[in-house]
Amino acid sequence: MKAANSDVSSSLQQTAEKCAITKDVLRRIGDKWSVLIIMALSEGSLRFSELARQIPDISQRMLTLTLRALERDGLVVRTVTPIVPARVDYALSALGQSLQEPVVALGRWAFTHQDEVKMAREAFDALRPDTETAIET
Amino acid sequence: MKAANSDVSSSLQQTAEKCAITKDVLRRIGDKWSVLIIMALSEGSLRFSELARQIPDISQRMLTLTLRALERDGLVVRTVTPIVPARVDYALSALGQSLQEPVVALGRWAFTHQDEVKMAREAFDALRPDTETAIET
DNA sequence: CGGCATCCTTGTAGATACTG
DNA sequence: CAGTATCTACAAGGATGCCG
Numbered sequence: 001m002k003a004a005n006s007d008v009s010s011s012l013q014q015t016a017e018k019c020a021i022t023k024d025v026l027r028r029i030g031d032k033w034s035v036l037i038i039m040a041l042s043e044g045s046l047r048f049s050e051l052a053r054q055i056p057d058i059s060q061r062m063l064t065l066t067l068r069a070l071e072r073d074g075l076v077v078r079t080v081t082p083i084v085p086a087r088v089d090y091a092l093s094a095l096g097q098s099l100q101e102p103v104v105a106l107g108r109w110a111f112t113h114q115d116e117v118k119m120a121r122e123a124f125d126a127l128r129p130d131t132e133t134a135i136e137t
Numbered sequence: 138m139k140a141a142n143s144d145v146s147s148s149l150q151q152t153a154e155k156c157a158i159t160k161d162v163l164r165r166i167g168d169k170w171s172v173l174i175i176m177a178l179s180e181g182s183l184r185f186s187e188l189a190r191q192i193p194d195i196s197q198r199m200l201t202l203t204l205r206a207l208e209r210d211g212l213v214v215r216t217v218t219p220i221v222p223a224r225v226d227y228a229l230s231a232l233g234q235s236l237q238e239p240v241v242a243l244g245r246w247a248f249t250h251q252d253e254v255k256m257a258r259e260a261f262d263a264l265r266p267d268t269e270t271a272i273e274t
Numbered sequence: 275c276g277g278c279a280t281c282c283t284t285g286t287a288g289a290t291a292c293t294g
Numbered sequence: 295c296a297g298t299a300t301c302t303a304c305a306a307g308g309a310t311g312c313c314g
Contacts, residue, residue: 019176021251022244023169030167032160032287039156048296059288064297074257085295086294095253102243107159109239114158116232120211169307185276196308201277222275223314 028073033058033066035103038092041076042100045091075099165210170195170203172240175229178213179237182228212236 029035033055040046040054052063067090070076075096081087092100166172170192177183177191189200204227207213212233218224229237 018241018244018248019173021247022176022240023172025243025247026163026167026172026240027169030163032164035160035163036156039152039159052296060297061289061299062287065287072258072261073254074261080296084294086297088296095250095257098250099246102239102246103159103163104155105242106162106239107155109236110158110162111155113232113235117210120232121209124209124211197277198309199307202307217276221314223277225276 028069029099029103031066033062034070037063037066037070037090038075038096038100038103041090041092041096045079045089048088048090051090070096165206166236166240168203170199171207174200174203174207174227175212175233175237175240178227178229178233182216182226185225185227188227207233 029038036055036058037051040051046054048063048067051067052058052060055063058066067076067078071078071090074093077091077093079089079091081089166175173192173195174188177188183191185200185204188204189195189197192200195203204213204215208215208227211230214228214230214233216226216228218226
């Protein structure tokens with residue numbers, strides 16, 4: 001760990017380091033619901049039940065768990081209003097809003113290139129009808 | 138589904154549509170290894186065994202499956218040189234290279250904000266020692 | 275060398291029922 | 295209303311061994 005080495009290996013080091021962190025974030029928001037929740041909250045705070053309605057196929061459990069994870073990472077803010085029945089609102093934090101930018105960038109890529117991907121898949125499947133891949137469609 | 142409606146609802150429609158596609162892409166590259174492979178191939182093509190060496194903890198099985206999935210989506214190009222022993226090279230396609238841009242954007246976000254996330258987690262864990270979240274550390 | 279087959283463990287997620 | 299608790303399923307992923 002000599003200082004003299006740092007400029008030599010810094011590029012690769014940083015690259016490797018960034019890869020790991022990138023992988024981490026991608027796994028965090030790469031799950032089934034995080035992005036949908038972040039998108040749903042982009043236009044303002046929502047209550048638990050409103051979120052559940054906007055994301056039709058999510059179960060209460062998964063909504064709770066995903067919100068909890070997002071809250072833990074400081075991406076969403078949870079506000080409890082102590083009335084009966086209880087009212088709980090969720091909103092994006094500043095950090096969560098800043099995350100939106102790269103996420104929608106990825107969304108734009110997906111939208112722009114969706115046809116290329118679809119065609120690539122069809123071409124691949126035509127040649128290799130039942131090849132097992134890591135993620136099924 | 139009247140045409141007259143399209144301009145009214147187009148914004149929300151497109152948003153919902155983009156969400157779905159974004160979610161799709163994120164799940165595709167949000168798996169454990171895809172990003173690492175894409176990053177590893179960013180500087181040029183690599184052989185199967187070279188990839189395995191650059192990504193120390195990946196199993197042969199997962200390397201094969203992930204490469205196959207990336208190949209199917211047209212992100213990676215597989216080249217077999219029919220000599221013995223066989224030589225197989227993997228490289229990013231143009232599509233794969235274009236994907237790198239938004240991915241490294243996300244990587245930059247992760248790198249920039251890693252401390253904020255870490256602190257948020259610690260603060261959260263301090264208050265709620267053993268809350269179950271969707272994704273464990 | 276590259277990769278497929280098999281077996282096995284773990285993680286992710288859904289359904290359902292129950293509580294303050 | 296906004297969650298927990300429990301139980302179950304299936305898919306991701308790892309270990310190992312064999313093959314062209």
